[in-house]
Amino acid sequence: MNVADIYPGTLTKVPKRLHKYWHQRYNLFSRYDEGVWMDEEGWFSVTPEAIAADAAERCRCDVIIDAFCGVGGNAIQFAMTCNHVIAIDVDAERLKCARHNAEVYGVADRIEFIHGDFMQLAPHLKADVVFLSPPWGGPEYNQSDTYDLDLMQPVNGLELYKVARRITPDIAYFLPRNCEPDQIGQLDPGRNVEIEMNYLFGYLKAITAYFGELVGDTSDAMAVDNPEEFDM
Template sequence: MDLDAFDELLTPRGRRALAEAGELAGADPVAAATRLRRTYDAALTSAALTQAALRERATAKFGDDARLMYFTPHGLEQSTRTEVAEHRATRLIAAQVPAPGVVDACCGIGGDLLALARAGCTVEAVDTDPLTAAVARANAEALGLGDRVTVRVADAAAVEPERYDALFADPARRTSRGRTFDPMAYSPPWPVVLGLVSRARTACLKVAPGIPYTFIPEGAQAEWVSFKGEVKEATLWTGAAHEAGRRATLLPGGHTLAATGVEAGTGPAGRYVYEPDGAAIRAHLVGEVAELVAGRLLDPMIAYITGDAPVVTPWATRYEIDDVLPFSLKKLRAALRERKIGNVTIKKRASAVDVERLRSDLRLKGNESAVVILTRIADKPSVIICNQPSPI
């Protein structure tokens, strides 16, 4: 879809085509296109069907809003889930004047600027791509936020963050070869982003959860966010209201854990094994989680915690240990057969075992279920057989 095709979607005729395409969701693509072509030209038919399909996919991230919004394939892939964007907007508002002026230096299709505007911010947004900027502008209008949002085509490097109460930046993490994990390959590049941050009173910078710690600016607060157990992203906060350090946040519950410097000890397996949430692991808060469950590490280099008490915490999934064995396919197969295990959830950390091949090689039979954890204990390949997760 190019800019001309998108502009036509915003006309009364284009809106009718999009509405009809939405009614055909799930139909055979050829049949849907044939039906629309009876009324509309090929370009509008293609744009409407593409947009209807993107709206369907976007429901997982944007809920009911997706049915009113517009997307590009890359824009949808890189956009922020509504719950995460709302969390960030709430934090930013709490640290600012009642209705802060925010500049969104890389707005994409507008996932974050919409949350900021709904939270009460006045947002000026820029994007280098004319189509993407047009989509963001249309989304603000579609959701009734046009009076709070201005979107223009511009390079993030030209933004003057000192003119605003806060800077928000979500540099693109995709190149012509696909997704990149190197901040120096972000667009705009990392030095440009840091230059903007250094001039802002308050800055909120969205980055990949795997960002190397060496790229985190001195004095910044780094927050890793998990949504329903899946780490979504990291956010770097700067400004007087944000104390330097590391923290993790769990959504939708809103639980937050900050670094205290506590270090977990190591020891033998107890009755339970705890798997910390990925956000806590990324934020190097395994010691803090171990303290919450009165536990210890099975191995000093691996984020599995063991303990003797069934502690309830949102920060870790708890499994009851049935047995701990040195890793051996033959012994593991025998142990599972003895327990009549026919269904296993296999988890691993610091193990080179191919999970799918192992599942096939186990040749399981039986009606019972178990969790098998492949890891290293005292630098030796080990397997932990557990019951299904205890309810939390």
């Protein structure tokens, strides 16, 4: 990866397949013109800034883990509401983008960037909140009517949740808009979960499931009937 790949400042430098994302660049990063870096996956996987800011407010705490930080969209917003952010990614170049973007936003000093696999690092981590935004499988994730968490790669959605749950019960899970609410509820049977619809300019972009103390008004939360034992 070189600077031409991660900082396509003009439309002519962006592959045609990414043009629709480039036209939304200020929704992704309001300070894009100040030198934000994104690789190809970052263009279609980064959380729009307004949605990331909302999640950061909900997740306000001392220490938060961004388990799949990508190019840093969420980690940057978390650094504005949390004292310390642990930002993890398996891709070293993408992590480089995240660090650079945090510097653009002036919050790099509050983020600890770790190159590694969250699933392997998790047993050694401590935090108040874990934010999960795993890869969805590229833009093709919404070609089916429903998104099956069991088919999530490289680890299925339930196993990922279990690993995060060993760190803290307070988890925010950023998921495709076509996930089934009942399947989300079954991630942690017997506990309330709040499913927030994330809209941007009237369009449903994604959903965020909040667990533990992150659940807001319980009247808007759902609980699973007849819960089975949750195997930690």
